[in-house]
Amino acid sequence: MATLQAIKYNDGHLEILDQLLLPESCIYIPINNVQDAWGAIREMKVRGAPAIAIVGSLSLAVELRKLAAPETKKDLHSLVKEKLDYLVTSRPTAVNMQLAAEACIKLSNNLVDKDSVDAAEAKDVVVKQLEATLANDIADNLAIGEHGATDITKKCGNKDKLRIMTHCNTGSLATAGYGTALGVIRSLHKANLLDQVYCTETRPYNQGSRLTAFELVYEKIPATLICDNMAAAAMKQFKIDAVIVGADRVAANGDTANKIGTYQLAVLAKSHNILFYVAAPFSSIDFQIPTGLSIPIEERPHSEMTHTGNIRTAAAGIHCWNPGFDVTPAELITGGIVTEKGVFKPDQLVA
Numbered sequence: 443m444a445t446l447q448a449i450k451y452n453d454g455h456l457e458i459l460d461q462l463l464l465p466e467s468c469i470y471i472p473i474n475n476v477q478d479a480w481g482a483i484r485e486m487k488v489r490g491a492p493a494i495a496i497v498g499s500l501s502l503a504v505e506l507r508k509l510a511a512p513e514t515k516k517d518l519h520s521l522v523k524e525k526l527d528y529l530v531t532s533r534p535t536a537v538n539m540q541l542a543a544e545a546c547i548k549l550s551n552n553l554v555d556k557d558s559v560d561a562a563e564a565k566d567v568v569v570k571q572l573e574a575t576l577a578n579d580i581a582d583n584l585a586i587g588e589h590g591a592t593d594i595t596k597k598c599g600n601k602d603k604l605r606i607m608t609h610c611n612t613g614s615l616a617t618a619g620y621g622t623a624l625g626v627i628r629s630l631h632k633a634n635l636l637d638q639v640y641c642t643e644t645r646p647y648n649q650g651s652r653l654t655a656f657e658l659v660y661e662k663i664p665a666t667l668i669c670d671n672m673a674a675a676a677m678k679q680f681k682i683d684a685v686i687v688g689a690d691r692v693a694a695n696g697d698t699a700n701k702i703g704t705y706q707l708a709v710l711a712k713s714h715n716i717l718f719y720v721a722a723p724f725s726s727i728d729f730q731i732p733t734g735l736s737i738p739i740e741e742r743p744h745s746e747m748t749h750t751g752n753i754r755t756a757a758a759g760i761h762c763w764n765p766g767f768d769v770t771p772a773e774l775i776t777g778g779i780v781t782e783k784g785v786f787k788p789d790q791l792v793a
């Protein structure tokens with residue numbers, strides 16, 4: 443069965459599934475330029491570290507395909523840099539958009555001095571790189587799924603059925619398709635090795651109950667929704683075999699920023715002697731920062747905590763703290779970091 447598609451791109455035409463309307467409605471909206479993409483990312487109509495980078499990159503491809511060839515390659519480079527620098531400001535914690543922007547800016551800069559390539563050809567080269575982010579991510583996720591399923595199965599003593607806990611949404615709605623942590627879960631399910639997935643609600647924006655539960659039900663993967671405050675009791679009651687989560691930014695030493703609530707799951711997994719995995723493509727690894735201390739943590743609007751839709755659920759006037767992410771220290775990532783290149787101990791990551 444095909445998995446859900448968060449992103450639809452064809453020949454310069456881009457649409458995204460408006461994830462704020464899920465699970466009630468499946469509505470695709472057009473993204474016609476980088477400004478549309480910036481707004482959709484900021485409002486979390488599309489979210490998830492890889493999906494943010496892909497939608498940002500494709501939105502620039504959409505714009506460039508509509509543009510006549512620039513006068514010079516210097517003009518092209520200035521435009522590409524301006525647009526990508528702007529997209530990077532949409533959300534600060536996930537590194538994928540920043541890394542994709544740096545790679546494309548470097549490419550357009552290198553083309554300036556390449557005499558064999560004119561301005562029109564340079565634009566085509568840049569567009570192709572931007573468009574490649576989609577297919578590259580799907581390939582990465584399929585590899586992550588296989589590496590992760592193999593490693594978890596082995597480290598859990600080749601049990602015939604596994605119980606896995608996961609947090610937030612790391613599936614087809616956070617990527618170009620298949621997913622990272624949820625990709626590992628899909629691979630376990632495909633291999634008939636999955637007893638049950640326990641997905642957390644993931645307050646306050648409920649990516650777990652709104653999005654992950656939607657994906658799992660859609661594909662008939664056996665799953666149970668739990669509130670975030672049930673995690674410890676569920677680990678004990680259901681004898682969870684492993685916890686696997688995604689990542690928004692992994693530092694060079696393996697410290698990992700992920701959705702708020704991940705750190706406490708890692709602490710709970712440690713105290714229950716349960717393997718804790720992070721699943722992330724290398725496009726989420728920031729080798730430019732030594733530890734998690736340098737990862738910027740996005741503060742989200744307080745209304746995401748005090749309201750459910752338009753309904754107020756917290757006392758007016760109460761002060762709120764709403765960090766979108768927290769950092770899990772590398773030493774708590776006991777299962778390893780699952781990437782498209784294999785599973786690594788957190789201190790074994792090499793660029």
Ligand SMILES: CSC[C@H]1O[C@H](OP(=O)(O)O)[C@H](O)[C@@H]1O
Nearest residue numbers: 489490491612616688689700701
């Ligand atoms: C494929 S990893 C997605 C990653 O992004 C999520 O955050 P958000 O929904 O705010 O974009 C969460 O941290 C996931 O693990």
